[in-house]
Amino acid sequence: MTDRTATVTRNTLESQITVSVNLDGSGKSDFDTPVPFLEHMMDQIARHGMMDLSVKAVGDTHIDDHHTVEDIGITLGMAFAEAVGDKKGIQRYGHAYVPLDEALSRVVIDFSGRPGLEFHVPFTRAMVGGFDVDLFHEFFQGFINHANVTLHVDNLRGENTHHQAETVFKAFGRAVRMALTADPAMAGVTPSTKGVL
DSSP, X not given: OOOOEEEEXXXXXXXXXXXXXXXXXXXXXXXXXSOHHHHHHHHHHHHHHTOXXXXXXXXXXXXXXHHHHHXXXXXXXXXXXXXXXXXXXXXXXXXXXXXXXTEEEEEEXXXXXXXXXXXXXOOSSSEXXXXXXXXXXXXXXXHHHHHTOEEEEEEEEOSOHHHHHXXXXXXXXXXXXXXXXXXXXXXXXXXXXXXXX
């Protein structure tokens, strides 16, 4: 596989975001954003996805975190789309179940070329610290729209909202890692009967 890295900058009137990703990294992360709980969750993506991830963000968080969180998801999706490239030789599909104490989540991903999100996470509280957990849906919606992936996220059980969120992001990292791993049987081949993804 070729070098699977990308750096994308996206500037709007609401936020200024730069994301760098190395899909074949070692799990290193570097964040400079005004949303610390999201940073903690993105660190799970890097660590459990075994990718290097850097996110720099400035946004209108004096209003609320919505625009910044959504725009980070969008920019991350753009970076993934660029880094993945033509998808030849990858597994394409990935899945993971991850527990954390009482919480358990399942994430399934398909680098299908089509955006689709099923997000079923019955958070037990609306906030973790100062973070509105509704924004996780916006993060993943922004991601899938620009990475062009199909993503199913299910929290199967959990009582602690922090644990629920963390299992989702750990499972997401591991599912992505599986999907983007080289498949020796598909070397140089697009994993689709269409011949293109």
